[in-house]
Amino acid sequence: MLCLMRHQRLLSLSLSRASTRFYGSPSSSDGSEIPKDTYRAPAVRIPTIKKLQEIARQNYLDMSDEEMKGYRDNIDQLTKTYDVIDSFKEPTLPVKYPRTPGYRPSKEENPLNAWYWRCDVKGAETGKLQGKTFAVKDNIPVAGVPMMDGSYVLEGYVPEYDATIVTRILDAGGRIVGKSTCEDLCYTGSSFTSAKGPVFNPHKRAHTSGGSSSGCSVTLTTGEVDMAIGGDQGGSIRIPSSYCGHIGMKPTFGLVPYTGIVPIVYNVDHAGPMTQNVYDCALLLEVIAGYDDGLDARQPENITVPEYTKQLSNELPGVKVGVLKEGFGRKLSEEDVDTMVRNAAFQMKEFGANVEEVSLPVHRDAMHVFLGSSFDGIAQMLFRGCGAGTLNKGYYPTSLIDALHKGYRTRSNDMSTVLKTALLLGSYLRQEYGGRYYAKSLNIIRDVTKAYDKALETYDVLVLPTCPYKAPKLPSAQANMTVSEIYKATKSMLANTAPFNATGHPALSINTGFSNGLPVGMMIVGKKFDESTVLKVAYAYEKLRDNN
Numbered sequence: 001m002l003c004l005m006r007h008q009r010l011l012s013l014s015l016s017r018a019s020t021r022f023y024g025s026p027s028s029s030d031g032s033e034i035p036k037d038t039y040r041a042p043a044v045r046i047p048t049i050k051k052l053q054e055i056a057r058q059n060y061l062d063m064s065d066e067e068m069k070g071y072r073d074n075i076d077q078l079t080k081t082y083d084v085i086d087s088f089k090e091p092t093l094p095v096k097y098p099r100t101p102g103y104r105p106s107k108e109e110n111p112l113n114a115w116y117w118r119c120d121v122k123g124a125e126t127g128k129l130q131g132k133t134f135a136v137k138d139n140i141p142v143a144g145v146p147m148m149d150g151s152y153v154l155e156g157y158v159p160e161y162d163a164t165i166v167t168r169i170l171d172a173g174g175r176i177v178g179k180s181t182c183e184d185l186c187y188t189g190s191s192f193t194s195a196k197g198p199v200f201n202p203h204k205r206a207h208t209s210g211g212s213s214s215g216c217s218v219t220l221t222t223g224e225v226d227m228a229i230g231g232d233q234g235g236s237i238r239i240p241s242s243y244c245g246h247i248g249m250k251p252t253f254g255l256v257p258y259t260g261i262v263p264i265v266y267n268v269d270h271a272g273p274m275t276q277n278v279y280d281c282a283l284l285l286e287v288i289a290g291y292d293d294g295l296d297a298r299q300p301e302n303i304t305v306p307e308y309t310k311q312l313s314n315e316l317p318g319v320k321v322g323v324l325k326e327g328f329g330r331k332l333s334e335e336d337v338d339t340m341v342r343n344a345a346f347q348m349k350e351f352g353a354n355v356e357e358v359s360l361p362v363h364r365d366a367m368h369v370f371l372g373s374s375f376d377g378i379a380q381m382l383f384r385g386c387g388a389g390t391l392n393k394g395y396y397p398t399s400l401i402d403a404l405h406k407g408y409r410t411r412s413n414d415m416s417t418v419l420k421t422a423l424l425l426g427s428y429l430r431q432e433y434g435g436r437y438y439a440k441s442l443n444i445i446r447d448v449t450k451a452y453d454k455a456l457e458t459y460d461v462l463v464l465p466t467c468p469y470k471a472p473k474l475p476s477a478q479a480n481m482t483v484s485e486i487y488k489a490t491k492s493m494l495a496n497t498a499p500f501n502a503t504g505h506p507a508l509s510i511n512t513g514f515s516n517g518l519p520v521g522m523m524i525v526g527k528k529f530d531e532s533t534v535l536k537v538a539y540a541y542e543k544l545r546d547n548n
Helices: 001-017 049-058 066-080 081-088 164-171 214-219 238-244 278-288 335-350 363-386 398-414 417-433 436-458 483-496 500-503 530-547
Strands: 115-122 133-137 175-180 227-232 247-250 270-275 320-324 352-360 460-463 507-515 517-524
Touching: 049 066, 049 164, 115 214, 133 214, 164 175, 164 227, 164 278, 175 214, 214 238, 214 270, 227 278, 238 247, 238 278, 238 507, 238 517, 247 278, 247 530, 270 278, 278 530, 320 335, 320 436, 335 352, 335 460, 335 507, 335 517, 335 530, 363 417, 363 436, 363 500, 417 436, 417 483, 436 500, 436 517, 460 530, 507 530, 517 530
Parallel strands: 133 175, 133 227, 320 352, 320 460
Antiparallel strands: 115 175, 227 270, 247 270, 247 507, 460 517, 507 517
16 A cells, blocks of 8 residues: 555656656756756647547537637646656567577579568577577567568568567577568468568469468478468468468467567467478477467466477377368369368378268358458557557557558558458448447357357367468469459458457368369368367378378
8 A cells, every 4th residue: 555655646746747848857056967947848749729620520529619729728738648658668578689680682582582581580599499490470570670561551660579479489499580571461361462572382483372471381381491480360371381381370369479469450360380390380389379478468367388299199099070061162162172171181080080071051151250350350450559459458569559650641552452442441331330340240250159169069170171272373463453353362262261260269271282283271170279189180190191
């Protein structure tokens, strides 16, 4: 109580001092002290009557200028609070290892455009990841290294902090060798919307690598790095993993802290491992998973992280695999993709798994429920909220918020067609329908989640194609595509992946082989926080595939 009273007295004193917008101690005759009446610019500029009238109209208020003057005078007093707030030292995320800013690679060094920036940040001398090299998706801050999140909106931003998962990788001995190219604010499943140009598939260069973690997948596939960290808000880890032919895992919502990373929509944000094999995926997940001391409000407190690598096995006796019927035969599905994934699933019988088809009709429409909340959500959180939103008691990266705020005011016209669509539709829905469809979609997601949970009471995992079709060709510069055609080219591959961003179930993509020179991914979905079973099934299938 005494401490609280003392704090209140100090705060009251600070408010009193700040209210004059001056600082300093009493001046002395010899000039050795700062004069008390030295001017300091206010933290928050007092709004004009014109600006307040503009805000009033936006909020359906009708006031005369004379009436508004009284409100302005009151606001003048209230804004002095922000002088006090600016006087506090702000807590931030730690930066523990030395690094240099690095450089933007040349075309000769970066032929597939997979790298946005090259750097070299060495972590601890020992640890589980000692000797492993990493690409970090360019929406994940690495202190002192430029980050643009694939967008002109953020170009020039240099974060002063390491995201929590970056620190965990470095603490475990990992070495970060660059920031990989991602799509414009990470909002597409293809790889032609990055402000720095398209990312090319290493198997067939005229084809997409998938997005939005496009550069991560390419650097893994070409062997430039051992591991990568991606982000997934609708399939952005699993889609490029499928199109490039390696392992990519979206963990359970909240298992891996999203602290400090550029978000899209709070309830679908995930970060996770991208690796060349299942063992490395399990190893990396051991390192990056776990509670972040309340800094990421997406996380429950009681997270336990097992040693996933010790639970891997070549055998699947008694494991029940449900082949999700509605994930196959979609409108855009390719027959070879469906056949290869179905065959791969039933092949697991050789290791003792019980494999059978299961029908879950809600999966057909789950993508619509995901979209129902995403447009409104992205407009409110990423655009209006400048990547912060409200009601989150976790860590807020204020330098990132400032950079997004300034970027939207100066470079929003340079955003991708897909982002502009989301901003326009999301803002329209909020303006005309007051968030009704956002709210209804989230309510429906609970029922959709229960349907998947019910199926997972019978089956240990569900299996389906990661994407309905193989990596398509990148559009030609001469294609003269309409807005609708561009949108379809960047979103139609999300039909199987996006529902599990909405529900939060863990989902992993693994390559089943190649058709016409392009990889075909199979997605394995498990119970929430049961990554162990998902990884175990993937590991067994990987051994089965590689031995045939």
